[in-house]
Amino acid sequence: MTRTPRKAARAAETAVPHRRRRHRHVGTYAFIILMAILWIFPLIWTIYASLRTNQDTTLHGYFSLPSGLTLDNYIDAWNGAEIPRAYLNTLVITIPSVIVALLVSSMVAFALTRFKWRFNIPLLMIFVAGNLLPQQVFIIPLSKMFLWSGFFVPAPLSDTGLLFNQLFGIILINVIFQMGFCIFVLSNYMKTLPKELVEAAQVDGAGVFRIWAGVIMPLCRPALAAMATLEFTFIYNDFFWALFLMKDGDRRPITSFLQNLNGMYYSDYSLLAAGAFLAVIPTLIVFFLLQRYFVSGLTLGSVKG
Amino acid sequence: MADREMNDAAPAQLALASTAGAAVDSDVPSRRRFSLPLRRAPRRRRFSLLTRRDKLVLALMVGIPLAFDLVFIWLPCFATMGLSFTDWKGYGAINFVGLEEYEKVWSYPFFEPALIHNAIWLAWLACIATPLGILVAVILDGNLRGSRVYQTIFYLPVVLSLAVIGLIWQLLYAPDVGNGFINSFLDALGQMPISLPLPDMSHTDWLGDGNINLFACLVAASWRHVGYICILYLAGLKSVDPQLREAAAIDGATSRQTFFRVVFPVMRPINVIIVVITAIEALRAFDIVYIVNRGRNGLELLSALVTNNALSEANRVGFGSAIAVVLLLISIIPIVTFLVWQAREDLE
Amino acid sequence: MADNDKSPGLLTGGQVTRREVLKKGLVAGAGLTVLPTVIAACGSTAATAEPTQAPGATPTPVPSQGALSGNVSLGSNLSDAVPKKALQDAIDLFTTANPDVNVKINTVDHSTFQDTITNYLQSTPDDTLTWFSGYRMRAFVSQGLFTPMDDVWANISSNYTDAYKTACTADDGKMYMVPWATYAWTVYYRKDVWADKGYAIPTTLDEMKTLAAKMKADGLVPIGLGDKDGWPAMGHFDIINLRENGYQFHVDLMAGKVKWTDPAVKKVFTVWKDLLPFYESGSAGRVWQDAAKNLVAKRTGMMLQPQVAETFTAAGDADYAQLAMFPWPHHGTEWDAEEALDAPIDGFMISANSPTLAADLANAKALMQHLSTGEAQGLAAKANPANIACANDTDTSGYTDLQKAQVAVLAKAQKLTQFLDRDTKPEFAGPNGMQAFLIDFLQKPDQDLDSFLGKIQTFWDSLD
Secondary structure: OOOOHHHHHHHHHHHHHHOOOOOOOHHHHHHHHHHHHHHHHHHHHHHHHHOEOHHHHHHHOOOOOOOOEOOHHHHHHHHHOOHHHHHHHHHHHHHHHHHHHHHHHHHHHHHHHHOOOOOHHHHHHHHHHHHHOOHHHOHHHHHHHHHHOOOOOOHHHOOOOOOOOOHHHHHHHHHHHHHHHHHHHHHHHHHOOOHHHHHHHHHOOOOHHHHHHHHHHHHOHHHHHHHHHHHHHHHHHOOHHHHHHOOOHHHOOHHHHHHHHHHHOOOOHHHHHHHHHHHHHHHHHHHHHOHHHHHHHHHHOOOOO | OOOOOOOOHHHHHHHHHHHOOOOOOOOOOHHHHOOOOOOOOOOOOOOOOOOHHHHHHHHHHHHHHHHHHHHHHHHHHHHHHHHOOEOOOOOOOOOEOOOHHHHHHHHOOOHHHHHHHHHHHHHHHHHHHHHHHHHHHHHHOOOOOOHHHHHHHHHHHHHOOHHHHHHHHHHHHOOOEOOEHHHHHHHHHHOOOOOOOOOOOOOOOOOOOOOOHHHHHHHHHHHHHHHHHHHHHHHHHHOOOHHHHHHHHHOOOOHHHHHHHHHHHHOHHHHHHHHHHHHHHHHHOOHHHHHHHOOOOOOOOHHHHHHHHHOOOOOOHHHHHHHHHHHHHHHHHHHHHHHHHHHHHHHO | OHHHOOOOOHHHOOOOOOOOOOOOOOOOHHHHOOOOOEEOOOOOHHHHOOOOOOOOOOOOOOOOOOOOOEEEEEEEOOOOHHHHHHHHHHHHHHHHHOOOEEEEEEEOOHHHHHHOHHHHHHOOOOOEEEEEOOHHHHHHHHOOOEEOOHHHHHHHHHHOOHHHHHHOEOOOOOEOEEEEEEOOOOEEEEHHHHHHHOOOOOOEHHHHHHHHHHHHHOOOEEEEOOOOOOOHHHHHHHHHHHHHHHHHHHHHHHHOOOOOOOHHHHHHHHHHHHHHHHEOOOHHHOOHHHHHHHHHOOOEEEEEOOOHHHHHHHHOHHHHHOEEEEOOOEOOOHHHHHOOEEOOEEEEEEEOOOOOHHHHHHHHHHHHHHHOOHHHHHHHHHHOOOOEEOOOOOOOOOOOHHHHHHHHHHHHOOEEEOOHHHHOOHHHHOHHHHHHHHHHHHHOOOOOHHHHHHHHHHHHHHOO
């Protein structure tokens, strides 16, 4: 029997004094410490490599004690690889995507869970399955659609009239693709909200939109916060869409831009490491600041109420 | 307000219902709650709290996203299936050729390796990475000093893009001693005064050797997958009723017995999700392999074959679509499993 | 890395690499006039016949300098700093002469440019773009994705040898490309290391094997190779095939007229197999830049890869001064006399589907003409000494020794090819194609060649 997230949190807090203190073997500690060291090591190594000077590594290789550390690689990566531009592109893609995806998904989740209708479950399944499909299964016609979409994309959103090679196109497909997951999680969450709320609001004469905006959304804040964190990470880290739905180098978000970096600075591992680290900084910041939201976001979907 | 179906009648009906003794069960859908007592069977009048305007809004709320979903995901999905029966090259006429492209896929020298590699990917995730994630979650559950630190360490790779993960691991796997960490480390080990009776692996071509590069990539993928599973499982573990565990402990069960006989069965919903996620992640494998060498020579995967054939200069759209359909058919298994399970849960 | 998996464009000065390049001189145009009369990008019937040199319709006079105004866009795959700058220098020269023309260069990284080329050309390409000669050019022309520029060629035809003209002609007899730069696939080495160890340039294959054995005994890696991107090994296949079976056989093989199961092809792999013990191990996991670094670091004896010049440039003047090259030795066959080798040509073309083409066509043609001049190309060769210019009137007095050597080698060659992945179908030469097959051979040279070649032939047959 599982519990709602709120109950679980409370249980965890009170669990310690009630639970019998389990004896943790030295072996367990040794194992977990070893695992943790192994796990953090690649990241540490990357940072270390990024701080090495070119001279140093040319002479001594990377597996050596440093003869001097430098931030030059970061500066070079920042300047030479047009990283600021890629960051901007990424933000332009990620933030609207997250906002729109959550707004839309909460509307759909609201409609499908709070109002009984014959097709609720099939519809839910359509949305969720849409997100479970591997992207390669539908990318081919999708890219063709983007190339031929030249009739309905208005000017501010596309400078060529197509969806192809537009930030808007990437935003669009991200929103649609992530909708399934968001709807799934939010609908699970909304099911835990008391039905009376909606009914009371209806009796009070509120329209569904007002109910959604005024009643449901505020209540879903924890879930929305969690989802926002999660979706930010997912969309930020997405590598696939921009790879095949964009061509201009200076419009690419940072992850597919890393391909560029790879290509330009092949075998200059220090520069690559610096570039890679610069690329992950935003997600790391979000992660460290909002770790609990991130975790609860992933578990909201799975731990049902 | 004028178009409300239930206006002043509502309070009256409520009163009627309660005086008639109709059970006001909060779990009963609201419609039924307000149904009138039967005076003329079989017809039951239902009153909805929804105005016509509400219904329109709801229809839009669901309909518009649904339309986009259908147009941008499901339509292309079916189009892929359709295109797989053509020999289209991305330009010019689209000729229907039946199963010809599928025959070509079958005899494609890289198809069989791709299937095997996808299977290996799944087997590895299912038998090594996921159990490891569960193990770590179990260990981190309960009182372990520094648990938060460990959690952060294991979760970190999950927030990294697979593109970045690929880059990071290439720093480790670079074959030349002095460049890649692993080979440099092995070389240093080999040069230690105490020579271990192990073969010299310091020149192993981790990413180039077709026999081992898949496993090298799997290690990189596991780095992330273990953390992902750990988060899910740990949350599930933390929500298990502690009384269950206490009861088992009182009964004298060891921690292992407690886990397998008491906790694990209770975590059924999480277990299902973990299984589905493992399968889906295995089928989604693309990024790391693409970054390393585009998916060839030991790293062939169905997903990479699709894009290499249909979305590159080659533009073999029909052929690539056929491979994509194979991928789709395989993916249907975990997807349908999940949907069926989810639907059953919803109906309960 | 996945990004490097196509053969290099000249314009990038070889594949994506680091861009620190010296400013060197220009190439001697004189040498180029002696170039062979038949260069063919293999794989086409038209190109291997007598070049049907049709200057086309009455040439539209290109507007005089200064009379042009408006815009023109250029899609470029020169993502690396040095070739990018080289192009920019040439463009700046153009805009100085035509101040009312606004040239917009859209740069995309090299391999992405190639990967998305089909989508790009079919949707909204730039007015002009960088591209390669060979099958790849002709295939897209036959799809109607490029605009012919016979009128431009009418003005510049005297500045090019027939070889280049053929390379820029498509199957319909019209000219579609202006050449920009080229380079020769020869074997590179360090003069100081060879002088130190007393090595001599091998003129025959046997001498090369002996030399390689000596290098191995001296503790060097005889033949360096970094084939992670899949294409460097193609250069090896090409040259061995050209020596063993001749230019025409190679062209026919690329076109599918000769089967891969032909015993002559098996001979190529057998000869190659004998050399493999001298190759750098683990080539499939090593990028060519790292292999080049080994050459700079005096760990490798020689490398069949022109792009090493970039790595040497990056390493510094002292190292670059030590870089020298020689053409692949003779095999003792009748085909040695052809002195054939790969010399890929990069150039510029005018797209057909650009939304602004109608308005910009005059500017586009003027730009093409400008880029075809020795003046413009000289700037590029100066900026990127791994390449040489194509125009006859390029001032080559400032060419580096290496560039001059390239010119000499190209002048001596009777036949030139474009490189395997430009001479044949992209789906055949791609990552799940010849790249994979060649790596498979490099890793398992002792496998049954008949079944190996049978696999390749079956694969070719499955492509239509």
